[in-house]
Each structure stands twice: as C-alpha cells, then as structure tokens.
Amino acid sequence: MTDVSMVLETTGVLAGAGGLGYAKVRAPRVYWSLVGLPVTWGRFTFTYRSTMDVCGLTVQPSRMRAFLARNVARREVLPVPPKVRRVRGTSTGLRVTLRLPAGLEPADLMAASERLRHAWGVHSVTIAETKPGYVELRMTGYDVLRQVRMPRGARSEGLAVPVALREDGTAFVRDYRQVPMALTLGANSSGKSVYQRNLIKGLARLPVALVGIDCKRGVEHSAYAPRLSALVTTPDDSAALLDVLVGEMESRFDLLSAHGVSDMWDLPERLRPVPVVVLVDEVAELFLISSKKDEERRERIVTALIRLAQMARAVGIYLEVCGQRFGSELGKGATMLRAQLTGRVVHRVNDKQTAEMGLADVAPDAVAAASLIPAERPGTAVAADSSGGWAKIRTPHTSRDEAKAACREFAHLVPDLPALDRFRPHVPADAPETGPSLVKPRPVTE
Numbered sequence: 001m002t003d004v005s006m007v008l009e010t011t012g013v014l015a016g017a018g019g020l021g022y023a024k025v026r027a028p029r030v031y032w033s034l035v036g037l038p039v040t041w042g043r044f045t046f047t048y049r050s051t052m053d054v055c056g057l058t059v060q061p062s063r064m065r066a067f068l069a070r071n072v073a074r075r076e077v078l079p080v081p082p083k084v085r086r087v088r089g090t091s092t093g094l095r096v097t098l099r100l101p102a103g104l105e106p107a108d109l110m111a112a113s114e115r116l117r118h119a120w121g122v123h124s125v126t127i128a129e130t131k132p133g134y135v136e137l138r139m140t141g142y143d144v145l146r147q148v149r150m151p152r153g154a155r156s157e158g159l160a161v162p163v164a165l166r167e168d169g170t171a172f173v174r175d176y177r178q179v180p181m182a183l184t185l186g187a188n189s190s191g192k193s194v195y196q197r198n199l200i201k202g203l204a205r206l207p208v209a210l211v212g213i214d215c216k217r218g219v220e221h222s223a224y225a226p227r228l229s230a231l232v233t234t235p236d237d238s239a240a241l242l243d244v245l246v247g248e249m250e251s252r253f254d255l256l257s258a259h260g261v262s263d264m265w266d267l268p269e270r271l272r273p274v275p276v277v278v279l280v281d282e283v284a285e286l287f288l289i290s291s292k293k294d295e296e297r298r299e300r301i302v303t304a305l306i307r308l309a310q311m312a313r314a315v316g317i318y319l320e321v322c323g324q325r326f327g328s329e330l331g332k333g334a335t336m337l338r339a340q341l342t343g344r345v346v347h348r349v350n351d352k353q354t355a356e357m358g359l360a361d362v363a364p365d366a367v368a369a370a371s372l373i374p375a376e377r378p379g380t381a382v383a384a385d386s387s388g389g390w391a392k393i394r395t396p397h398t399s400r401d402e403a404k405a406a407c408r409e410f411a412h413l414v415p416d417l418p419a420l421d422r423f424r425p426h427v428p429a430d431a432p433e434t435g436p437s438l439v440k441p442r443p444v445t446e
C-alpha cells in the first residue's frame, strides 16, 4: 500500500524530474504508484469476469446455483470465475487473493498467466498457492529486477535471510531450516560474490556460527573475518577443518541420542548447540589435484563434505557451496555431493550444460530461464529447490565494504565453539574499516 514516505518520494521525484514520462522510465516505482496502480486496479475490477471467462478460468455453476439464477433471480446462468477475496496494491504491483471453485486448480491459472498478463497490461503475473483452495495472483507493474529494492519489512530472523528480490516483487528468503544445503553456480562476474555478501550481511546478525572455506586465498572471505568462527584458505587446511566439523557433527548426534531426540530443534533451548553455516567459495579448488599425493586429501575432503551434506542438517550444520561449475568433470563424489545440495541458485552461465548441472535434477523447467540470463544484468539468477518450484531473482547490489561493516558490527555475536578455536582468523585490533584486509588465517595444518 502506498504510504506517507512513498507519497513524499513521489512528489519529490516528480517535481524535480518534470513529468510522468520521465517517471515511467526513470522512477518506475513512482510511476506505478501514481498512474499504473489506479489504472490496473480499475482495469482488473471492470474486466475480471470477462477476462477469466476468455482465459478459460471459469467453471459451470452448481445445479442449485443455476436453478436459483434461472428461477429466483430470473437472469442468465453465467459460468463462475474464482471468487476475489482480497485486492491489495503494493509499491511494485497488485496482489489478488482468489478462492478457487471446485474444478479449477492452481496449475490452470499458472498455465494462463501469460494471457492474464496481456489482458491486464502488467509486466508479469505469477501464481502462488497460499493454502488449499486459495491462490494469490501476484502482478508486477514494471520490471522490478532492473533496480532492486528489497520489500520493506524483509529482515533476517530465525535462520532465514532475505537475500534477493523475486520477479514477483517478494523477497527470496534463504531459510536454512527449510532448505539446509545449497549450491550457487555461475560464470565469472555473474554475481556469485555479491549473492554471498548479501547472505553474510544477513547471517551476521543471527545467532549462528559462520565458517569460511575460501581457497582463492581468502580474497572474499577474509573481509568477513571478524564474524567468522573459522576461516581456511588452502585445501590442506580445508581438509583439517572439515574433519573437525565431521567430529562436531558426531558429538552433536551423541547429544541427540542421550536426550532421545532425532533433531537438534527438539532439544530444550539451553542444551541446543549453536547452528553452523559453512560457506564454501570456489568448490572446484577442493576437488582438483595436481599430484598423486593430493589424492588422499581430495578423498578426505569429498568424503567429509558428503557426510556433512547427507546428515548434518539434523544437528544444525548447514552447507552453502559456491562455484562456477559442479559436474562429473570434478571427479569421483562430485555428483553425489551435488545431489545432496538441494537448494540451487544459478546465475548467468557460459553453457547450457552448467545450467543443467544446477537445475535439471530439481527443476528441469528452470534450465531454459537460467540459460537466458543476460550478461548486462549481473546478480540475476534462477533459484530452485527440490519442491520443483523456481523463480527468477536478483540480489541488491552490496559492496564488499558493506558486508565487511556488518561483520564488524556483529563481531560480538561470534559464538563460543571450542572445536573451531584453532581455525579462528586473527583480526588485528587496528584493522582498517575499509580497504585491503590485513586479516590472516592462522596456519592450522599439522
């Protein structure tokens, strides 16, 4: 709903810019609130019945209803469209809650979304089932992914971080309790680091331990050091850290079994271990070997990652893996690990095979959309999970310094986790607020 701040923004922008034409191109949010929303709302109200009828989204009335219409109301018996329960304008579009009559299902509306989009002259129409028998029609008035602004009220809580904006104007939330393990793929400069920065910025304020594995010499993760419980930057240290995480997982399982529960969240709060999010950047670095002697290390790393991905959810250890490609070319264990990482975010890719690696097993319909992401829209991705649902998303642009500042601000939230102490990065007390990082991971390999 438009509010006071929106009205002020509206007036200010229009006064300075000199007209609606300018607003339409340069300030689509303003144009939508002033012109698009009232026009679309009116068009929707006046054409709803006829549009649903021509789009094949009506059913024959029940016998009783037909009888009453014919004999009591003495009017023509009309086909019945879904009942409109609520219409709500937002700063990006129009939301309509519909109650489906018997005989219609959400898939019928999904199949007609392109027709509805044209009929009401909006940028996009998506359909979301809100509860059995009810759907929400989410219309956007303009391309909300062109200039991303997260919805008001989207904030991190529990173990969920609103990390990007969906095409329908709602927040894409990375919720670790719903989707514990995830994989982010994308070509160079497609926006993977910015996605991770948004994630870190949101996670930093939550009661979680953050672990960084960044074999690109820590170029990204060293900025987050003040908030990290552990940071490793070489494959050897990664192998040691992953062994410790597997040990932590096992002792947490002992705790669950001692209390007769099968999930950490069933433990009383005072006994519950702190959740751990393990962020792995450039995963291929952990798989590659340059000599025979690296083979044993690779085996150790891959086995540990697979064990964590398969079991650690129940004890609150979550994996967030990132890479350019993640297929069988990485060797033994790669596809097995990938199958466990059920949350997928695929940015622009260089070839269709990479999109398939990321999406074909969970949401095959999304492969084409990921292959079409243009280079001039960095940060755009297709997000999917094993439910089969997918959405086009784009992150808000977040600089390294912003993520770094959030990690400093919430450095006091680094939880006590003795098992990880020897991997804790050393942050000099006088490390600069911005600029190149002075953070050094400690040498941990024995």
Ligand SMILES: Nc1ncnc2c1ncn2[C@@H]1O[C@H](COP(=O)(O)OP(=O)(O)OP(=O)(O)O)[C@@H](O)[C@H]1O
Binding pocket: 186, 187, 188, 189, 190, 191, 192, 193, 194, 195, 378, 379, 380, 394, 395, 396, 397, 398
């Ligand atoms: N959501 C976004 N909005 C605007 N610009 C973005 C967005 N995401 C990324 N960019 C820009 O795109 C460029 C590449 O982004 P980023 O560094 O995140 O890519 P990457 O996939 O991590 O690349 P690499 O694999 O080379 O590290 C950067 O200049 C960044 O500022």
